[in-house]
Amino acid sequence: MRILGVDPGLRRTGFGVIDTSGSKLQYVSSGTIIVPSAASLPERLQVILDNLREVARETQPDVAALEIVFVNTNPQSTLLLGQARGAALCALSDSGLAVHEYTALQIKKSVVGHGKAAKEQVQEMVKRLLSLNATPNTDPADALACAICHAHMAPMLAALNGQGWSTAESRSSRSSARGGRLRSTDTSRGQE
């Protein structure tokens, strides 16, 4: 299974791709989408959308994983982050990928072993678990950590689903909702 992890942000969006086979993890690719800060909001979202779709096209993952973000103390930052996250989710579902979401706690527990790990500990463990020669930068490290978390969780989710359990994280984005006609349109003048 090939997993694409994404750490969305309006200034920098990190991504990381790994392969899993049983408990074995294999690094494939990682990087950062640098979003031009001088551009308008629609332009910046388009950069995330275009580049993340290109990553998916080039690396052909089977599934995607994202961190569930917590609201910022600054409401305006929360709104901006939400829009960046919306663009990232659109790129993933547009690429036909089911998206699994994990909390920071789940990711840290899965990668470091406890939920209070610092950024540097996550980076160090990502380096070790994927046998990298160098420590990855923060954004791709967070994206890779999210992918590793899904690699650890996927067998459990599969087992739970097999038993008829359903969890928030096991919900995929590819359901009957896709392509459905959910609009009420009034094309004739004054009909509304």
Add this chain to the structure above:
Amino acid sequence: MRILGVDPGLRRTGFGVIDTSGSKLQYVSSGTIIVPSAASLPERLQVILDNLREVARETQPDVAALEIVFVNTNPQSTLLLGQARGAALCALSDSGLAVHEYTALQIKKSVVGHGKAAKEQVQEMVKRLLSLNATPNTDPADALACAICHAHMAPMLAALNGQGWSTAESRSSRSSARGGRLRSTDTSRGQE
């Protein structure tokens, strides 16, 4: 000029299309994208993305207009609204449309004549300005109001731009940023 106005929301996204010729306004189409509340977040964003792209494909607008949203008192709602707005902006820029953004104050001033207008006044004025037989629902009315606002502002923006002025609202999403390679990727293992 054909203008597509959008009022994004995670539960309901309104849209409205009008034609302008000089100071003449002509209603073309409007409606609401109903987003299934039981679906996962990625699914819901995909519904907005798919349906809004379809609206753009069917109605072939020249330009799009959106309301600049203000942050909600509930941070979680702000994050959700941000993601819905991100999906709407992606659909518009994906359809090749420049996006112009206006504040609620600008829209109300433009449509009703003052910035403290109630929802019902906006609906009533949209009905009058577009010579509709019936009052449009809230979501499409807000979307149409945003399109009308751009119809009123566009000549002024064009004049300002001609004089070398630049305003936040006059920035379009179709710039050199599009399609640019803005990623740093490390495909070789351990190179990061």
